[in-house]
Ligand SMILES: NC(=O)c1ccc[n+]([C@@H]2O[C@H](COP(=O)([O-])OP(=O)(O)OC[C@H]3O[C@@H](n4cnc5c(N)ncnc54)[C@H](O)[C@@H]3O)[C@@H](O)[C@H]2O)c1
């Protein structure tokens with residue numbers, strides 16, 4: 001079928017919205033008609049080459065929609081099903097899936113290729129070339145042919161437009177607080193960088209019962225929004241957070257710290273660990289340039305403070321178990337989704353959306369189809 005998509009042809013260039021040819025679903029695949037796509041910062045990392053991807057690629061990895069057609073051998077989905085697309089697919093039977101950490105599924109090795117799990121051959125074409133799809137999804141298009149293992153069926157009463165947000169940012173941030181940092185009742189939590197992911201970490205910390213949640217962000221609008229979503233305090237930098245957290249905890253420092261700034265840089269770890277109490281835990285979530293192999297750290301503080309540093313992919317979520325549960329929290333009113341979306345865009349406005357994101361004028365932007 002003919003449809004359109006936002007394509008990155010070369011590093012450092014704008015998204016180009018143009019006509020594409022989409023093949024029929026192959027074995028194990030489904031065609032999804034998308035309702036919306038969130039604008040995650042990670043797609044811009046692909047533009048800037050902080051996340052190296054194959055090119056040309058259709059952007060977007062935060063989508064939800066309705067299954068329109070299923071290919072041969074699809075067992076878990078049928079036309080009409082509502083699905084959220086998970087940016088990490090889960091095969092269900094590799095060592096990691098089988099032991100309950102499907103976020104580390106062996107499929108992770110292929111998602112950066114952007115080419116279908118089944119046969120590695122592109123399903124979308126433009127200008128006579130095969131196109132890759134971000135995270136095997138490519139949600140900057142009204143239609144996507146994706147593997148059933150990338151799709152999580154959700155209840156029909158959940159607004160599809162908002163459901164897309166749990167396909168990456170909300171799950172990653174919420175899970176950063178709840179699964180990876182393991183925030184507990186009464187904790188003091190510092191979230192560094194409160195965009196779409198960080199403000200979801202703020203919500204996770206609030207729902208987990210944290211007492212103090214300190215939002216750190218240089219952009220005043222982001223700080224205000226983080227406070228609406230549950231931050232009890234906000235400051236512009238980790239430096240400013242130091243005396244505040246010292247005072248709030250009578251010198252103990254934060255039980256949990258979460259790094260969700262635009263990009264993790266080598267100089268961020270030292271202050272982050274100094275904000276973390278002895279025996280506390282820091283959760284690193286931001287993307288880092290793959291070339292960074294040296295960081296600044298007060299080593300003695302980490303060793304003799306017995307501090308933990310944990311990584312984070314997709315909030316440590318098992319998509320089939322956790323994404324529907326996040327949507328249940330939306331249903332009960334505890335997890336705010338509408339409040340995250342500052343502005344809706346058409347596909348043609350995708351570059352405007354990223355200009356707004358990078359300038360901090362929006363929390364999450366959303367393309368609506
Ligand atoms: N680990 C994962 O699975 C995963 C998943 C999704 C996104 N990410 C990454 O998470 C990060 C955040 O994504 P997002 O969509 O929320 O981005 P965003 O642009 O919406 O938010 C980032 C925020 O960080 C703030 N910031 C920048 N430098 C800072 C600093 N030094 N101190 C404090 N705040 C700072 C910015 O002002 C901005 O508000 C990105 O690096 C993204 O690639 C990781």
Ligand SMILES: [Zn+2]
Nearest residue numbers: 040042168169
């Ligand atoms: Zn993302």
Ligand SMILES: [Zn+2]
Nearest residue numbers: 091094097105
């Ligand atoms: Zn697996």
